[in-house]
Amino acid sequence: MSAETFLQVKELSASQFFEIWRHYDSDGNGYMDGEELQTFIQEFQEARKKGGLDLTPEMKTFVDQFSKNSEGKVGIVELAQILPTEENFLLFFRCQQLKSSEDFMQIWRKYDSDHSGFIDAEELKSFLKDLLQKANKQIDDSKLSEYTDIMLKMFDENNDGKLELTEMARLLPVDENFLIKFQGVKMCSKEFNKAFDTFDSDGNGYIDENELDILLKDLCEKNKTVLDINNLATYKKNIMALSDGGKLYRTELALILCASEN
Template identity: 45%
Template sequence: MMARYDQNKDGKIEMRELAEILPPEESFLVLFRSQQPLSSIEFMEIWRRFDSDSSGFIEVNELKSFMKHLITKNQLGDISDDKLDEYAKSILKLFDANNDGKLELKEMAKLLPTKENFLKQFQKITGQSGASQGKGILGQKTLTRSEFERVFSYYDKDKNGTIEGDELNGFLKDLMEHEGNEKRLKRIPTDSEIAALATQIMKSCDSDGDGVLSVDELHRVICRT
């Protein structure tokens, strides 16, 4: 095995060397699993980028574009369109649970390694106003101002003082998963559910109508009942 596949003769099988040993679907999964875990913001950035028609699904051609991007990013050389087709069919066979020929958000989430939900560390949170008004958006424990600022800073990826676009989508994905786990639903929200909640929150909380959430506006999202 080492003589055949250890191409650079360093006494170890590297990721790309291992990929040559495995069947196509497994070799590509090795490539996926070798990536650094993604935050929900990074996951939503990838989702929005490769769901090019905004259908709420990653279809075969979009999946091929994503795989080609990943191969180029990892400098794995050129790949033929036939080989991309083979990889795409293998990935769909493994992760397309309802066999509709495309990946919905929860199926894509099972494919890509992601970090632990950031909100998990704040079990049963509301926010300061929630303590007196009943259940808040994250449960029953009071969220201190410093904890709130940690949440805001984490999802404000570009540090421009606002939460917008994929930052908001990543926050809502984590929030809905957290709430689902609290209710023992154990499920990942769909793209349409995230989009609907984003629209609802922007409509009710974007008080100045600038299309982004400021610190105070996001504070109202977390603290409202």
């Protein structure tokens, strides 16, 4: 079945949802925008009509909002809100624990238990299992393994079998995912280490809130088209959620500011 045909299905499986996402996010940047989004909206409406399926109020709102918005961006979370996906899988995109980037950062610290800078398949499986349990949903281990595999395929951009912070952050709605903005200001490891040493002004091996404030102001000044200094407090709060009791170590800050060199 093609992605367009899947759009006529009354309830999508996790794998079918993934196929639709992969088809329309054709450049693999983590969201649909521009021509991708307009193509999806057109084919979505046509498919529902051919299948004799009316648009739900949520679907109509989505179409009205994005069909006339050339600057619009739709992530996996937004797509999951309008496609009739199987209930358990849909829960991952309606997770009440992920209300903001700050909440997400705190959850990341919990499940990246070894502070490796990524979540592997077993850590992801634990994360998904906990989400389902909090929603009072019980599924067997084979189904949980299937969901884990699908989530890895959806989010693992570099196909290394594990999720980095920015990859996992696709569980956030686009407008809540502040990491999208920081993609445009990431540094190579040499530049990052130099910046960390510069702004760790007392040389104690970590950056505190005041030092981070100075670092972010510098970044905003150098990247005015990407970062808005008026959002400095939000940036700082979200990043400090990764800290260990107010101490932001090199490995944690690197998750935000150091580009992957895989």
